[in-house]
Amino acid sequence: MKKQSRYSVKTILHSKFGITALVLIIMTQAVTAQTRAVAVVEPLAGTATVKHIGNPAGSIVFQVQYDNPSGDKFTLIIKDNDDAVLFQDMYTGKKFDKKFQLPQGQADKLKFIIRGTRNNHLQTFEVNTNTRVIEEIVVKRVS
Structure with a gap:
């Protein structure tokens, strides 16, 4: 029989891959938040x-x-x-x-x-x- 492996969130986060993935997800969210903030800015009324x-x-x-x-x-x-x-x-x-x-x-x-x-x-x-x-x-x- 094949041995099934389970990976918990804790195990994944302790690996190098898990840390890299977590950093990329956080950076993506930060860039998305900055993009949303810039899109709200309205142009000046007159020039x-x-x-x-x-x-x-x-x-x-x-x-x-x-x-x-x-x-x-x-x-x-x-x-x-x-x-x-x-x-x-x-x-x-x-x-x-x-x-x-x-x-x-x-x-x-x-x-x-x-x-x-x-x-x-x-x-x-x-x-x-x-x-x-x-x-x-x-x-x-x-x-």
Whole structure:
């Protein structure tokens, strides 16, 4: 007659194979839990962009665009490097597109802050406004 063997859970866990299998099962569960947590995250309500347009006559011009699909009120604040408010106003609308002309040399850094009043949505942009002038002189022998 053949001898039947029984393996208990304790015997399997004490073997190298059992420990490896247990570690793999635990790691699989951890990865699955992380994947589920990432899938729950929702995208931001609106997206904003701040672009440098140019420097006409001693000033700096920036274009601020904000997609606000819900059309809720939002506040736009522009601050300098000392956190002094240079501009603040409240807007509504689904598509915001506005240009701001600021004096050049007034601040080295500017902050553009867009804050939703209803959903507490916040986007902040920091702009470094340092200006460098490169002077190049070339001496060329003609004859």
